[in-house]
Amino acid sequence: xxxxxxxxxxxxxxxxxxxxxxxxxxxxxxxxxxxxxxxxxxxxxxxxxxxxxxxxxxxxxxxxxxxxxxxxxxxxxxxxxxxxxxxxxxxxxxxxxxxxxxxxxxxxxxxxxxxxxxxxxxxxxxxxxxxxxxxxxxxxxxxxxxxxxxxxxxxxxxxxxxxxxxxxxxxxxxxxxxxxxxxxxxxxxxxxxxxxxxxxxxxxxx
Amino acid sequence: xxxxxxxxxxxxxxxxxxxxxxxxxxxxxxxxxxxxxxxxxxxxxxxxxxxxxxxxxxxxxxxxxxxxxxxxxxxxxxxxxxxxxxxxxxxxxxxxxxxxxxxxxxxxxxxxxxxxxxxxxxxxxxxxxxxxxxxxxxxxxxxxxxxxxxxxxxxxxxxxxxxxxxxxxxxxxxxxxxxxxxxxxxxxxxxxxxxxxxxxxxxxxxxxxxxxxxxxxxxxx
Numbered sequence: 001x002x003x004x005x006x007x008x009x010x011x012x013x014x015x016x017x018x019x020x021x022x023x024x025x026x027x028x029x030x031x032x033x034x035x036x037x038x039x040x041x042x043x044x045x046x047x048x049x050x051x052x053x054x055x056x057x058x059x060x061x062x063x064x065x066x067x068x069x070x071x072x073x074x075x076x077x078x079x080x081x082x083x084x085x086x087x088x089x090x091x092x093x094x095x096x097x098x099x100x101x102x103x104x105x106x107x108x109x110x111x112x113x114x115x116x117x118x119x120x121x122x123x124x125x126x127x128x129x130x131x132x133x134x135x136x137x138x139x140x141x142x143x144x145x146x147x148x149x150x151x152x153x154x155x156x157x158x159x160x161x162x163x164x165x166x167x168x169x170x171x172x173x174x175x176x177x178x179x180x181x182x183x184x185x186x187x188x189x190x191x192x193x194x195x196x197x198x199x200x201x202x203x204x205x206x
Numbered sequence: 207x208x209x210x211x212x213x214x215x216x217x218x219x220x221x222x223x224x225x226x227x228x229x230x231x232x233x234x235x236x237x238x239x240x241x242x243x244x245x246x247x248x249x250x251x252x253x254x255x256x257x258x259x260x261x262x263x264x265x266x267x268x269x270x271x272x273x274x275x276x277x278x279x280x281x282x283x284x285x286x287x288x289x290x291x292x293x294x295x296x297x298x299x300x301x302x303x304x305x306x307x308x309x310x311x312x313x314x315x316x317x318x319x320x321x322x323x324x325x326x327x328x329x330x331x332x333x334x335x336x337x338x339x340x341x342x343x344x345x346x347x348x349x350x351x352x353x354x355x356x357x358x359x360x361x362x363x364x365x366x367x368x369x370x371x372x373x374x375x376x377x378x379x380x381x382x383x384x385x386x387x388x389x390x391x392x393x394x395x396x397x398x399x400x401x402x403x404x405x406x407x408x409x410x411x412x413x414x415x416x417x418x419x420x421x422x423x424x425x426x427x
Binding site for chain 1: 209212213216219220223224282283284285287288290291292293294295426427
């Protein structure tokens, strides 16, 4: 499974939402360092496509493979290779930022200790506070911190810039660049493709 | 196994941070069982006869209350989709969540049972069987209600639907559990129904998580 160069391939993918086909016959391939920007108006199926790519929903047609293994057949222990950040933060409100990150890290057998990361995200002051006391932007920062806690080679980000201030946007754009430079693969749904655009990025228009 | 413990610890921590949700089903159990002696004629023999069954019905209903939202908060804040995508096998995640819930709701319920038995004039011999019988039956009840909770995870409120789905499945527990208590109250052998409760517990704990995991996957698609 541990291919030297990761490859994400979508072949003729149909995506269905609520019984209606929102994406039909989509094909693209991304190798190491590849970035796909998914753009389209509200309701065009960006989130549904990302959920299919993450393996949360089945393709209505076609196939998605990660390192030539179909998504549905990826063994549980290899799922840590894929990081999905959707609209929902995936943080427990009653746990502190640090406890949330520690749980996340432990599930992926990573060490705890996030001082540097929290400082970079400007969350140092609230690390010990329960997530329910955080602002929407701080929650988004904490949710995105999970990308750095456990290394994953495929990042699936659904509008990651939502609620972030300009410093946060710059930071996340920097993370994506760094991830790609290290040979990672990223698929990002966004309304502002200019924030992440780079030569060689695949533009997926829905 | 270590992933099981990680999820178990997290859910126990969460349960203690929102302890009012914990206390509600227990208070419900106490109050419902306390209402029967008030409503019925104060006749020791009659209360004793009813005392074998009523704690069972109350335990069933209170676990319905307790577990109805077992997966909903995780589904609503996105934790569940992250758990689905995590390297932990979903079956053991599910088992850990149910186990955490059983520890914080099922075990305290057992501690309340002696007080309930007292209000029904249950003899000590019956209490000595009622507690282990509930200890054997509550894991099965938790698994069955969790299955209902998984099937209704995408609904806003599933309590009534879960009741319709799950309560009929709980009737064997009710039959064997109440029977064991009744036999003990009359000084007869209780091994038979207790063995049956134990075998149901083994069956549900080993196969239940697989069914719950499948239901969750479908529910969150």
